Amino acid sequence: MSTAIKRLRSFVGPEMTGPLAALVAVLVIFSIASPRFLSSATFGSVAFQLPELGLLCLAMLLPVLTGGLNLAVTFTANISGLTLAWTMFYFGGADAGPEAFALGCVLALAVGALSGLIIGVVVAYTKAHPILVSLSMMIFVRGLGEFLTRGGDISGFPDFVQPLGHGSIIGIPIPLLVLCAGVAVWHIVLQKTKLGFNTYMIGSNIEAVRYSGINTRRVVMLVYTLSGAMCAVAGIIMLSRFNSVRVGHGESYLLITVLACFLGGVNPFGGFGKVLPVFVALIVLQLLSSGLNLIGANQHLATAVWGILLLGVMVLRWVATHFTFLSHKK
């Protein structure tokens, strides 16, 4: 029994306390505030809205763990979506077959991964700060996308793309399944593989990792490449959700992904943080915005509340460390 609890605790980690507390708080507050909150409609809308932000957040998570940042996530998702769209247009637009879609997805993943790889190469081989490298990559990718689309929408895809964005399998929305798969893969990569181990270590001290015989450049490049590939997954889901692609779509998610990572207990300097708490933090954010919607507020208020929540959690963490400091003193 106690070992089961211990295993559970080591599985979720100490980072989980904050997000879980926030989750409970949000559930309690909104169920009191609105009787309609605890309904399948709320959870349905959360389940459909969560995936885009969630996938982008996964893309952000890996670089943050290495002590970096990937500010290009949203536009990389856009450009990957564009790749898929054009591939389908090349094979007949609305008449394109599933093979064209599959090929498009592969190409989209490749484009996303390439965007990440470029950031990774520059970060690994120069002393430039990842914020700057990914920021300039973001400006470049955004410009490239706007140039190629002339700022317009691209739409008109085959019908079979629709279910990917709107369909459900045994009552679970397909985008949510994709997100869950992403979370599972990220969890396994981070907790179980050498790559994940090295990702955390690099976040603490990259030189010491290099002295331990690890090819840190390869790890950094892989991290950003995976980040880019995850952006592509987000881009594909966004394409099927909106049945169109526009550069700038999801732009406002950019800083929210960073916010969600920090809310999920990821160390801003890197080296510490787990996928599952971040996932819970994402759910909290979406529930908050759905709840606020129910009581008549809009997404903008939700955005502000998200910011307040992050500040609140950070202040509480500060209070908590001071409290343990005082209790030690006795």
Add this chain to the structure above:
Amino acid sequence: MRKMINSNATEVALIGVLLLIGIFLSLSTDRFLTLGNVFDLLNTSAVNIIFAVGLLVVLIAGGIDISFAVAASVVQYITALALGAIGGGNWAIGLIIAGSVGILFGAFNAFFIHYFRIISIVVTIATFNIYFGMLMFLTGGVSIYDLPDWLVTPVILFEHQAANGSWSEITLPSLIMVGCVLATWLLITRTTTGRQIIAFGDNPEGARRFGINIAAMQFIAFGWLGLMSGIAGLVQAHYVQEVVPNALYGRELDVLAAVVLGGARLGGGRGTVLGCVLGVLLISVTQNGLNLLGVSPYAFKMIIGAIILAAITLSNTGLERLLPVFANKGEAK
């Protein structure tokens, strides 16, 4: 002279690149090197330069700020409403209101950074969302077009009519910009406060042992950026003659890129006002040049992004690493 070049390598490189671009554009277009175009460049860059020198102070102090551009939007809105409430006002009152509100926003960031020991990127991402979300929520995204006359009337400080009849003018934003640049330059190079900010950004623990007031440094740095973004907000409203709540959304990252292009370092201690201004100018000149060359506006950002990426890559790579011939240490990794 050589010493000057060595210690100001970034600035020298930027001036060199600007000159090259300038010469190329003067030869390939007949519009670039006209008084009208140069003045235009100054007037349009004014807002970004004011933001940039403010952000520079925060970067030098070892922090980062994501929230200043949306804070400027909030300042615009509050100032517009306040001016409406007091029945008009004038430039002095406008600048005082905008500046003070801006300082408040900066101090709000500094408060959380200093007293709760939260790293600045986390605080300012949070306040970015709070400021912007609240602004859009409370205003419903409605713009203000009904601004006082003095605010929407262009103030021409100098004008000149060319032989072909076209007017070129320097307007108030340029003057305010020059004022802000000079003030920032004085702050960080000529006052002991400014030197303490640099020392704090360079080695916080060393600064603490020196008895430098850390709290004051945080509040001054973020307050200064707040002041600058307040002023920039008002100037931007003047320039476009309206207050649109989301007009400055996203500007923060463009300004950040320009400041860093100018040699400021994330992590603190390094950065000059000259470099910072040159960084912004390089981007505006490039954009202006592309425009004059008839390149599609959709391609601007792509080209500018590529330039920044290349610049950051090159400036962070030693020559010997790109050209192994110069390497005297054959390190394995």
Add this chain to the structure above:
Amino acid sequence: MSADASLNVSGPAPVLSLRNISKTFGGVKALDKVDFEVLPGEVHCLAGENGSGKSTLIKIITGVYQPEPGAEIIYDGRTYTQMSPVIAQAEGIQVIWQDLALFPEMTVAENIAFQSVLGRRPRLVSYSKMRKIALEALSRLGVEMDVDKPLRDFPIAQRQIVAIARALTGEAKLVFMDEPTASLTQSETDYLLDIVRMLSDAGVAVVFVSHRLAEVLEISHRLTVLRDGKLEGVYPTTDLTQSRITELMTGKSFDNVVRATPKPDVKPVIELRNLSRAGEFSDISFTVGQGETVGITGLLGAGRTELAETLFGMRKPSSGEIVLDGASVKFSNNREAIDAGVAYLSEDRLSLGLLQPQSIADNLVIASLDGIRDGVFLSERRKNEVVSEWCRDLGVKIGLPEDAISTLSGGNQQKVAIAKWLATNPKLLILDAPTVGVDVGARKGIFDIVAKLAESGLAIILISDEVPEVYFNADRVLHMVNGRAAGWFSPNECTLQEIEAAVYA
């Protein structure tokens, strides 16, 4: 080694006198009712192991920390209950911190003159005045430097000079030097000691914190020993020897024995043939056999670490050959070296050796991840096995394997670092300054492990700038000077003084 202690202890009133100083951090008493006294013009040594409270005491005197109530600080005839950095500086208390606390992005002039322009009204900076102050301070030390260049362009020894010059800009009455010689070569150290004597002659009291006991005896008049945050005692240095100071600091007695044993006909593990690397070392040839420990000593800048990193595959030799187990090897990175059986314990444990925020377990397995892999996945179970096995074998005292490595003492951290390399199953272990930041009392434990490893057949290269360490623990000692092999010593056939004379010549 004889001290020139000739100070009349009963004479002048103390310039600084502390009573009843206590300080607690997170439940740990860093200082417990400590008294401390410095006389004018005296060179006073503050000795103690890491964590004995030396740095905390200095920070209280200079106002960085505040003491707990009941404390009394009498400085220059005035009584304070607490200090502030600004008052301390204004009243002539100066500190040269171990990490120097300089500002690398600022010019030399500004670094030196910074505090003398700080806080003065008007709050404007005069660069010409700063230059003047800086040049004056440097000329008092008899040093010439380009004061307009940013400090980051200067090597560490020059920065040390800048830190000293900064301390001399005001009217210093009392100067603290916290491990000032840690990063200096011998000639630079001698130069620094001359400066200390000069200050002392001019009536400035100097409090000297150093772990190099020879220096302590050479320079200081009196010695205050702290142990575990408590005052152990105050002693005139005339009566002391190095081993006596060690005993006072640790509360234990040590006797060193030469461990070297002749090892004829051992199977060679690694052989260096005329190994050179341009600008760093040249023409180094030697063999290390199974179970053999070869010591390398020499001053800072002798090329020891560069040689070690070359053997470890992190630098490429420009000429010569490395033969490992009979086969010539050319490593293109350190992973290849590790796989071939070479392990290198870095001299810089804090920033290169271990990942301070990460867990003990992760630090231990980081270099041998393939050893705990189960297919493509890492096995938590095998990781725990490896960790508990090594902690048991090397006698590492840990709480939980998940605790951050920074929670361990220096000695235990170093044992984990050694375990990390033993887990890679090496044939050759290169130990670069393995006792840096390790308490005197814990050093013996490290060398006991080294001896046991040698017995088990491991080839060991032991690098240290502390001659006694290599003398007592190596079978043969190579003395390097400016990247060249200057001579070989056998501890069985020579005295410690002979090697020291050669090294410090």
